[in-house]
Amino acid sequence: MKTPKTGFTLARYIGFYSSLVFILLSLLTMQLKxxxxxxxxxxxVITEIQTDQPVNEQQLQTALTSVIKExxxxxxxxxxxxxxxxxxxxxxxxxxxxxxxxxxxxDFSINVLSASVIGPQVGDELFEAGALAIIASLVAMLxxxxxxxxxxxASGSVVALFHDIIIVLGVFSLLQIExxxxxxxxxxxxxxxxxxxxxxxxxxxxxxxxxxMKGSLNGIINKxxxxxxxxxxxxxxxxxxxxxxxxxxxxxxxxGFSIALFVGILVGTFSSVCISxxxxxxxxxxxxxxxxxxxxxxxxxxx
Amino acid sequence: MxxxxxxxxxxxxxxxxxxxxxxxxxxxxxxxxxxxxxxxIHIQSSSTKVATLDSSNLYNLLSEQGIDVEFIEQKNNQSVxxxxxxxxxxxxxxxxxSVLGDNxxxxxxxxxxxxxxxxxxxxxxxxxxxxxxxxxQFVMEVDTDAAIAEREAKxxxxxxxxxxxxxxxxxxxGTLQDGSTxxxxxxxxxxQISQVxxxxxxxxxxxxxxxxxxxxxxIGANEQFAQTHHQELMRQNITTMRDRIEALGITEAVVQxxxxxxxxxxxxxxxxxxxxxxxxxxTASLDFHQLQAQGGSLYKSNSGEMVRLNNSPILxxxxxxxxxxxxxxxxxxxxxxxxxxxxxxxxxDFTKDNIGKPMATLYSEYLQNEEGxxxxxxxxxxxxxxxxxxxxxxxxxxxxxxxxxxxxxxLLKSGSxxxxxxxxxxxxxxPSLGEQNINNGMAAIxxxxxxxxxxxxxxxxxxxxxxxxxxILNVVCLLGxxxxxxGAVLTLPGIAGFVLTIGMAIDTNVLIFERIxxxxxRGKSTALAIHHGYKNALSTIMDANITSLIIALILFSVGYGxxxxxxxxxxxxxxxxxxxxxxxSRALVNTFITKLPEPKKK
Numbered sequence: 078m079k080t081p082k083t084g085f086t087l088a089r090y091i092g093f094y095s096s097l098v099f100i101l102l103s104l105l106t107m108q109l110k111x112x113x114x115x116x117x118x119x120x121x122v123i124t125e126i127q128t129d130q131p132v133n134e135q136q137l138q139t140a141l142t143s144v145i146k147e148x149x150x151x152x153x154x155x156x157x158x159x160x161x162x163x164x165x166x167x168x169x170x171x172x173x174x175x176x177x178x179x180x181x182x183x184d185f186s187i188n189v190l191s192a193s194v195i196g197p198q199v200g201d202e203l204f205e206a207g208a209l210a211i212i213a214s215l216v217a218m219l220x221x222x223x224x225x226x227x228x229x230x231a232s233g234s235v236v237a238l239f240h241d242i243i244i245v246l247g248v249f250s251l252l253q254i255e256x257x258x259x260x261x262x263x264x265x266x267x268x269x270x271x272x273x274x275x276x277x278x279x280x281x282x283x284x285x286x287x288x289x290m291k292g293s294l295n296g297i298i299n300k301x302x303x304x305x306x307x308x309x310x311x312x313x314x315x316x317x318x319x320x321x322x323x324x325x326x327x328x329x330x331x332x333g334f335s336i337a338l339f340v341g342i343l344v345g346t347f348s349s350v351c352i353s354x355x356x357x358x359x360x361x362x363x364x365x366x367x368x369x370x371x372x373x374x375x376x377x378x379x380x
Numbered sequence: 381m382x383x384x385x386x387x388x389x390x391x392x393x394x395x396x397x398x399x400x401x402x403x404x405x406x407x408x409x410x411x412x413x414x415x416x417x418x419x420x421i422h423i424q425s426s427s428t429k430v431a432t433l434d435s436s437n438l439y440n441l442l443s444e445q446g447i448d449v450e451f452i453e454q455k456n457n458q459s460v461x462x463x464x465x466x467x468x469x470x471x472x473x474x475x476x477x478s479v480l481g482d483n484x485x486x487x488x489x490x491x492x493x494x495x496x497x498x499x500x501x502x503x504x505x506x507x508x509x510x511x512x513x514x515x516x517q518f519v520m521e522v523d524t525d526a527a528i529a530e531r532e533a534k535x536x537x538x539x540x541x542x543x544x545x546x547x548x549x550x551x552x553x554g555t556l557q558d559g560s561t562x563x564x565x566x567x568x569x570x571x572q573i574s575q576v577x578x579x580x581x582x583x584x585x586x587x588x589x590x591x592x593x594x595x596x597x598x599i600g601a602n603e604q605f606a607q608t609h610h611q612e613l614m615r616q617n618i619t620t621m622r623d624r625i626e627a628l629g630i631t632e633a634v635v636q637x638x639x640x641x642x643x644x645x646x647x648x649x650x651x652x653x654x655x656x657x658x659x660x661x662x663t664a665s666l667d668f669h670q671l672q673a674q675g676g677s678l679y680k681s682n683s684g685e686m687v688r689l690n691n692s693p694i695l696x697x698x699x700x701x702x703x704x705x706x707x708x709x710x711x712x713x714x715x716x717x718x719x720x721x722x723x724x725x726x727x728x729d730f731t732k733d734n735i736g737k738p739m740a741t742l743y744s745e746y747l748q749n750e751e752g753x754x755x756x757x758x759x760x761x762x763x764x765x766x767x768x769x770x771x772x773x774x775x776x777x778x779x780x781x782x783x784x785x786x787x788x789x790x791l792l793k794s795g796s797x798x799x800x801x802x803x804x805x806x807x808x809x810x811p812s813l814g815e816q817n818i819n820n821g822m823a824a825i826x827x828x829x830x831x832x833x834x835x836x837x838x839x840x841x842x843x844x845x846x847x848x849x850x851x852i853l854n855v856v857c858l859l860g861x862x863x864x865x866x867g868a869v870l871t872l873p874g875i876a877g878f879v880l881t882i883g884m885a886i887d888t889n890v891l892i893f894e895r896i897x898x899x900x901x902r903g904k905s906t907a908l909a910i911h912h913g914y915k916n917a918l919s920t921i922m923d924a925n926i927t928s929l930i931i932a933l934i935l936f937s938v939g940y941g942x943x944x945x946x947x948x949x950x951x952x953x954x955x956x957x958x959x960x961x962x963x964x965s966r967a968l969v970n971t972f973i974t975k976l977p978e979p980k981k982k
Contacts, residue, residue, distance in 0.1 A: 196804030210938040269931035319828035319883030
């Protein structure tokens, strides 16, 4: 396939190679910066408080320093009223930060919304369980794909899948967004979503190969992508819309979750167009791989 | 395409019936969520002898303490007090508990506020997770390693005692690198050693004994036993936790295993973790005592009468190596107990002279009181008559039911085997935070849903309206499913899953409608385009949904608490969106769009 690439094909290949660069960059970032794991995984003490009137960080910091002896970080969560106090876990006794709040003397009053003490032991196990969940999902997806598609077409979806996960992780590492359990759940949802997108295109390519449509493979792939493009854009758009609704309105607890999904859907859409169909082409997908007699139970079997 | 005799774009009557029936069932189950829940206190008299409570007395009692009561309902020997204000629930329970005393059990619960005809049908609102309701959550670590180490130490102790008893002089007990016990002995005590080993295997049948040629025997628990032992320890601890939480008067608590060594406890509605922490973190012990007429100490037994026990126990539960419930010769339930050799000796010495006399089993818990000091809390769980001279293996009979023997066996075992527990995670979520989460979540659902409805109506016009009806039915079905399925809990990530499903549910209809548009462009008639649109999109829809369903299943089996909530809504959301997106929307299309006379097809 040495003919000069033009138009859509060219765009597709530029997208494909730049996504490879993005994967490398993401891996590099993860290597260099690591992740900002939340207390779910590392253990620690979180006390969420609400003040009865807006205060600035300085005021609150001073008020809190008078009662909390251990080092802590103060984070504003939502307006100037809600704050989160984070502390590392001290080995001997769990500090009852929530009780200390009552003894604060300031010209505003503090109301404790939630108090969490999480030991590091739990986190280790959650981490293992999370990694296990991701691996199990990937394996399950591989098995499903290999049952439904010929390996060349399947590997396109797989590369797209890894691309999506790695980029989302890269973004979390680069921006040091807090990585908590809900982000893990969002990552799994991204796996499902990414595949969903690639499958729609792969399904169409397979269908077109079977109908013995005229034209080169490259032409067929372009046609398959373009004919599903409206659907791809609408679905990505609606899903992005609902995810934005969560991001905007559901508040701080689901922030990491919605960022992971938002990025995941964006790169998922990109990868389904640029990667999932390009990889099979590079792997020399041929029309003969999808003739009806090879798989007699094809598309028509549902219904 | 081959044409069958079946007319296209027609659903048969039974298909409509199934669709309508499903929609009605799920719709009715979704309905109670509209009415919500009210905080309630359940008061149950512990026996029928105690007079039922007078509603107006209860009302006055609570009103005096400033608690707003909505109404009080009497059913059999249970009173249900509905409160106006959820924040007063804990307070109300404490007041009632202290006033009513031991004859009543007072528990906090949530009661559905739906009209009685709905309640009679058994429809309940969806259960809210801790992050939406507020409450306390603990994660405890069970130190099974410590329990296993303790057991190994005991095996060694028993072994050395047996060696002394059988006069196998010159033997030495050591530990191998992998932790198993090794016994080395000189050749002259060969006979004694085989007797010792025989005795040991009756005490610990699960131990393996491997004889090496050079005068040594390796004794070790096999891997499978270690595994079942670990599982058993976890199960016992979970059972103990459930019993203790029940005693706290919390009916909707969740106690479940988390990973290999953790127990997760969720106590909805509890505001103050200190009381729960004291009771959950307690350790238990078990002793056998002799009954006596005077002196000693008085204890309350499980049948309610007072029993006077000798202060020093015959033997303590630490000597029990195994306890299981079984049926005796007469077919009556009994508990079969195995003691270690030291315990067997104590028991033998005592029972030899006391046949026909009663023996009591005393269960004690060490609880932390307000000042952080340990406090002992004891009760007699059984009184049985000694029938014969007992050794290291005997049975306790005279239990009233199979359940009682099973409970006793469990308690005896946990008394002897209990692994130490420590609280490794504690989260308190105030009710105002839960309310805020619900409001935010609802706002996100409304915005997401609103955007979808507007977009679909603008983009697909007539078909879009059908997709919108299907989408709204999808929301109703999902809510109905969540309320209907026991164990389904709505959490904040669950709400996110809800919103996400709304976005993804659209995909099903988009796939179909885009196909229909393509078919129309190829010049097919509306009816044929719809027929082929639905048909050709189906395999893609299935592929896409099955992959997401697999993810939801994996997430469900691995996740805990809020994450499980996400997996549940995601999974059910996919199922309900397939139902409404494919079948309900098709039925609507068949009825409202293709029913128009189509001269070409009939």
